[in-house]
Amino acid sequence: MDKMIQPPLVDTTACLCRVDAGLKTVAGAKKYVAGTKLCLRPDIKHSIHPTRQKPSRGDRSHSQSPLLPGLPDDLAIACLIRVPRLEQRNLRLVCKRWYRLLAGNFFYSLRKTLGIAEEWVYVIKRDKDGKISWHAYDPTYQIWQPLPPVPKEYSEALGFGCAVLSGCHLYLFGGKHPLKGSMRRVVFYSARTNKWHRAPDMLRRRHFFGACVINNCLYVAGGENEGVHRSLRSAEVYDPNKNRWSVISDMSTAMVPFIGVVYDGKWFLKGLGTHRQVLSEVYHPGSDSWYPVYDGMIAGWRNPSACLDGKLYALDCKDGCKLRVYDETSDSWSKHIDSRVHLGNSKALEAAALVPVNGKLCIVRNNMSVSLVDVSRSENTSASSEHLWETISGRGQFKTMMSNIWSSISGRRRLQSHIVHCQVLQA
Numbered sequence: 001m002d003k004m005i006q007p008p009l010v011d012t013t014a015c016l017c018r019v020d021a022g023l024k025t026v027a028g029a030k031k032y033v034a035g036t037k038l039c040l041r042p043d044i045k046h047s048i049h050p051t052r053q054k055p056s057r058g059d060r061s062h063s064q065s066p067l068l069p070g071l072p073d074d075l076a077i078a079c080l081i082r083v084p085r086l087e088q089r090n091l092r093l094v095c096k097r098w099y100r101l102l103a104g105n106f107f108y109s110l111r112k113t114l115g116i117a118e119e120w121v122y123v124i125k126r127d128k129d130g131k132i133s134w135h136a137y138d139p140t141y142q143i144w145q146p147l148p149p150v151p152k153e154y155s156e157a158l159g160f161g162c163a164v165l166s167g168c169h170l171y172l173f174g175g176k177h178p179l180k181g182s183m184r185r186v187v188f189y190s191a192r193t194n195k196w197h198r199a200p201d202m203l204r205r206r207h208f209f210g211a212c213v214i215n216n217c218l219y220v221a222g223g224e225n226e227g228v229h230r231s232l233r234s235a236e237v238y239d240p241n242k243n244r245w246s247v248i249s250d251m252s253t254a255m256v257p258f259i260g261v262v263y264d265g266k267w268f269l270k271g272l273g274t275h276r277q278v279l280s281e282v283y284h285p286g287s288d289s290w291y292p293v294y295d296g297m298i299a300g301w302r303n304p305s306a307c308l309d310g311k312l313y314a315l316d317c318k319d320g321c322k323l324r325v326y327d328e329t330s331d332s333w334s335k336h337i338d339s340r341v342h343l344g345n346s347k348a349l350e351a352a353a354l355v356p357v358n359g360k361l362c363i364v365r366n367n368m369s370v371s372l373v374d375v376s377r378s379e380n381t382s383a384s385s386e387h388l389w390e391t392i393s394g395r396g397q398f399k400t401m402m403s404n405i406w407s408s409i410s411g412r413r414r415l416q417s418h419i420v421h422c423q424v425l426q427a
Contacts, residue, residue, distance in 0.1 A: 067097060077101070081110045085118040085427055086141055089194065103193050108168065108427055117426050119357050120145070120191070122170060123364060124421040130156055132420075137370065139357060142392055144368070151187050151196055153177060159207035162421035163218050165240050168192055170423055171199065171218060176207035182225045183207070186238075191425040203236050203245050210257035210269045214285050216240065219248070219267060221283070222255040231256055231274050235283070235290075249288050255279050259303040263312045263326075270298060296331035300324075304354035308361060308375060313354065319343040320351025320363040321389075323373060337378055339371070339389040353422030366418045 067076035080101065083091060092099045101107050111117040121137040132155050136145040150172065154160060160175025165188075173186040182205035189196050202220065209223025209232070221235035231254035238245045257271035267283040280298045281290050297312070302324075305314035312326040316336060323337040343349045343365075353364040363371040370392040377388055 352419035
């Protein structure tokens with residue numbers, strides 16, 4: 001595994017320090033990204049900035065070949081950033097200059113600014129032997145992509161957290177190793193470099209805890225460790241800009257969360273207390289305070305759930321073919337968005353994740369089948385909601401009636417594999 005490095009800053013569109021120093025006309029990059037300026041980070045050597053020339057040694061920056069023969073580098077970059085994400089892995093293999101360009105923040109800042117960055121769904125699964133594997137799904141080309149193996153600490157870990165920072169870094173943290181017990185370990189995968197890296201360890205060992213991201217900071221709370229007081233009240237936050245963890249206020253009571261969501265800028269958690277009673281709390285990051293909560297949202301809240309465009313959605317049936325919407329005015333879960341095509345109740349068909357993708361809600365099931373729901377159109381039509389649902393082909397395509405029956409029968413015996421985490425990364 002790579003040595004510990006500091007994750008890139010949150011907003012990379014304001015810095016050109018990652019640009020290949022050999023780009024002859026990269027000083028004109030400001031016309032592509034409004035408001036760009038030179039990076040002031042002290043650990044960046046001035047010589048890598050595009051406005052400063054490197055020491056001569058034959059003036060290599062002016063003698064190397066262009067990115068694309070016959071084109072200025074600015075136009076070459078304008079072409080390369082439009083190549084589909086599916087082919088970017090091959091682009092890195094062409095030459096060192098292309099690799100440096102695609103491994104830096106500048107390339108992806110342009111894609112994001114121009115609105116051509118693509119979102120992929122990343123699914124982490126556990127097989128029948130307890131081993132962890134993961135895959136990335138391209139919803140545009142409907143293809144599952146292989147990924148580098150997860151770090152060995154997490155190949156068999158239980159109860160670890162998973163979250164995305166800066167849109168392109170997937171973090172794994174905490175968890176319980178079969179031999180080492182509870183961990184403080186933190187690693188992250190970069191969708192831009194397709195590699196794993198180390199990050200600073202958490203302050204406390206914990207597993208089966210709650211985690212969320214607010215304002216691009218990673219919060220963890222509750223869970224268990226292997227000490228005398230197994231259930232935890234403690235909470236902490238990781239700021240990628242400072243590259244460190246800090247303590248925040250303890251929860252009102254110790255809890256092992258089993259569901260959580262960020263809604264209206266607050267973090268809602270629901271779980272089991274020390275005496276296995278059901279508890280619910282909400283965290284206000286502005287005041288760094290926890291409060292018990294008992295409103296209608298908590299009463300009817302089920303997992304999986306997700307927020308999109310300020311609205312809170314939750315699945316209302318086992319196969320995820322019916323959605324509920326929380327109405328804050330009436331403090332109730334009333335509206336339903338039903339596909340009218342239900343798949344079954346087997347473990348294989350059980351909906352394991354609900355995540356926003358490209359402005360739609362994406363439902364991922366244990367058999368890797370995927371549905372998209374265009375909830376933005378649900379308010380603008382009085383017709384039935386079936387037309388809002390879209391089935392996506394790929395691994396785990398929707399099955400025929402006979403295969404559904406077989407899946408239900410086999411699901412009663414033993415689930416071959418199941419999804420433990422699902423996240424969306426942009427690049």
